[in-house]
Amino acid sequence: MQNFNQFVFNSLLGDEQFVRWAKGEPCSNPEYWASWKTQYPDQGREFDDAVKVASALSFAAPSISDQEIAYMWQNGVLRKNQDRSRKKIAPSVLLMRIAAAFFLPLLLTTAFLYFNQARLQKQYSAFVAGQSGKNIAVQAPIGTRTVVDLPDGSKVWLNSGSRLTYPAFFADNQREVRLEGEAFFDIEKESKPFLVQNSGPTVKVYGTRFNVNDYADEDHVVVALEEGSVALDLKGKEAFLHPGEVSVYHRNEHSLSIAKNDLEPLLCWKDGKLIFRNTSLDEIVRVLQRQYNVVFEFDDPSLAGYQYNATFRNESLEQILQLLKVSAPQMQFEYTKAYLTKDGKQVKGKVVVKRKKI
Incomplete structure (x- = not known):
C-alpha cells in the first residue's frame, strides 16, 4: 500500500475553497474539486480523509468559519494538537493501532475544535487583526484578462489593463474593494454588503452578478446588472438597478442615468x-x-x-x-x-x- 502523503492531506485542509466544497457550501470552481481524484488518482486516500475531516468540522464546531479552519491547518495548530494527543494514546493491540491510525486523527481533531472554539477564535481574531490594513492589488496586464478569487469566495474577472485592490481579510461589517478599469463581479451572498469603490457612484450589493466599466480614458462609468440588485450611492443619494438595467455616470456633468439595455455587448469581453x-x-x-x-x-x-x-x-x-x-x-x-x-x-x-x- 502506498504511504499516506501528509503534505497533500494538510494542503487540502489548508485551502478554504476545498473546505467549503467538502462541507457542501458554495465555493469557487467546484468542478475542480469534484474531478480532483480523477486528476490525481494516486492521492485519492488523502483526498477522502480530508473530505471526512472537513465534513466533521461542519457539525462539530459550527461557530468556527472556513477561513478559521484553513488558517489553523496552515499554521499547524490542529496538527500539533493531533501529535500531542497521539502520544497520550497507546493501544495494546495491533488491531486497535491500525484502527486508530485511520480514526483517531479525525476524532481528535473534531473533539479539539469542539472544546477549544473560544481559544481558536481568539487566536484567529488576533491573526486577522494583524493582517488588517494589508491590501492585495491584482492587475491584468494590457492584452490579457485575469480571474481573482476574493477572501469570501466571490469571483472577479479583470479586463485588460484593470486593477483591483482588496484587503487580505474583509471587515466584520462590510466587504470593500477598489476598481480601476473594468471588471465583472460574481459576489457570494452574505448579510454584510459588498462595496465597489470607483471614480463614479459606489456600488453596493449583497450577492449578485454585475459589470463595472471605469476606464480613465472613457467619459462615463457604466454599471450593468445581470442578476440580483445593485444600489448606487452618489454623494449620499441612492439609486437602484434591476436585472437588465445599465447605469451611466457622466463624469463631466456628475449626473446619473439608468435604462434597460442589451447587456451582451457590455459583458461579452470576459468570454x-x-x-x-x-x-x-x-x-x-x-x-x-x-x-x-x-x-x-x-x-x-x-x-x-x-x-x-x-x-x-x-x-x-x-x-x-x-x-x-x-x-x-x-x-x-x-x-x-x-x-x-x-x-x-x-x-x-x-x-x-x-x-x-x-
Missing part, C-alpha cells in the same frame, strides 16, 4: 468576445488599444465618427483591421508592429487610420 452596436470608430479604437497594447492615430479626424456593427471572437489585431477595412472601403489602416530598439526599449505597435486615396 473573449467584442461586440459593437452602432459604435463609432473612435470608441472601437479605445477598446482595441487596451486589448492589443497598440496606439491608434487618425490621419483624418473625421473618420473617427464612422459607425460600425461588428462582432469579434479572439481574432488577431490584423484580422480585425482587415474586417474594419472591408466594412468601410474608404479607409485604410497602416499597422506597424511593436519592436525593440537597439538599447532594448520596447516601442508599442502603431496603427494609422487614413482616408483611402481614390
